[in-house]
Amino acid sequence: MSELSVNHLLGIKYITEDDIQLIFETADHFKEVINRPIKKVPSLRDITIANLFFENSTRTRLSFELAEKRLSADVINFSAASSSVKKGETLIDTVNNILSMKVDMVVMRHPNPGAGVFLSKHVNASIVNAGDGAHEHPTQALLDCYSIREKLGDVAGKKVVIVGDILHSRVALSNIFALQKLGAEVKVCGPKTLIPKYIESLGVSFEPNLKKALKWCDVANMLRVQNERMDISYFPSTREYTQQFGVNKALLDDLNKEIVVMHPGPINRGVEITSDVADSKQAIILDQVQNGVAVRMAVLYLLASKIKHNED
């Protein structure tokens, strides 16, 4: 096993295919660990990790926290809502204050794209991006691809369609990078208003018709409609969105093949995906969540192994 080519996980854009494969192989071992009666290993017992969440999150935050605790790291949590950020402290000041308490790694979610990259240039700690605005959410893409690999054996050569709000989605961008690096073919589908204008420059094609997209694909990744990021109306009504871009049982039964349905959560049941599909065998939504812990353990473990031990 080699080591990662980077000291921070800021986005899938900045890592190589070999890095992704290394993360997956390491995650395989951690998946075995988290299914043991005692789910904890002492690898990171001398590492302190700060989880800085400047934006709300349930799943990602719990998943990171659990991954850190399973690796025996010390964990401190921070959320912007109850902090001095409200008093006007800058990002670098906030983080440097936390780092002066001897923190080795920072897991950060921030509403501004590029916040992780910015921070990595100014502070002396390993940074893991847990979502920066509409830019990237690398660990989500890694766990999505890991789940595809687990379900279908390999990511290379698979056809994946990402459906929904591509414009505001960091999950979509990271997924596109990760899937392409691993050799999958990617299409996006959704209302034209929610598709970035230059999407084709990423080598991704746009398919306006959901049924055609589903017929083409092996995997459909259904994104959540992010109402909180929509400052204007991008489609006439939720009902119309559901009729055109919501996945239901009848639509899947009509395909003559079984595709894998994914969703990064949280689900708007009855909007982008109906309950009977979300709870069906085809949907691997809960596997994604379980794999999330193993993949994040792998990322933290591999990044921590690059922090040199300080002898004094």
Place this chain on the structure above:
Amino acid sequence: MSQKVLLNATEVQIALHRLACQLIENHDTFKNTVLVGIQPRGVFLAERLKTLLEKEYKIKNVSLGYLDITFYRDDFRRSGKPLEANTTNIDFIVEDKKVVFIDDVLYTGRSIRSALTAIQSFGRPLEIELLTLIDRRFSRHLPIQPDYRGRQVDAIGGEKVKVCWKENEGEDAVYLVKN
């Protein structure tokens, strides 16, 4: 680089038979005993012993598992090269079982210390013993000694003990390698 033969194929075979017999003396039918090969190199020895116990000495169903200690090592971030993880495969409960750790070379004792921590994730064993093909004397960093040993060797710091297995390196032999 020069190397000296410590054990040839016949001597390895004799040592394996003796170790198997010593195990039988202490564990009789192996009903409450499990063998645990330490990844990566202890696995070959463990598989050989299991085969020997079952085929030659007619002991039925010897339980064998593989334990990877990578995530339990105390040199994480201290050693120059990254640590490589291997598969752990223990499909039995070690609770109240007699566990025999099997590794090819006992050197500083640190791997075994890690294995003692790692095995706790699978329950509380009744007792743990250590079997090793080569015991490098006078090189221990920790108070750990084998219960069964194939051969005791005096090797100084710069020397390395290399254990070869037919299924992996094409021959059964143990070498002392000098740099």
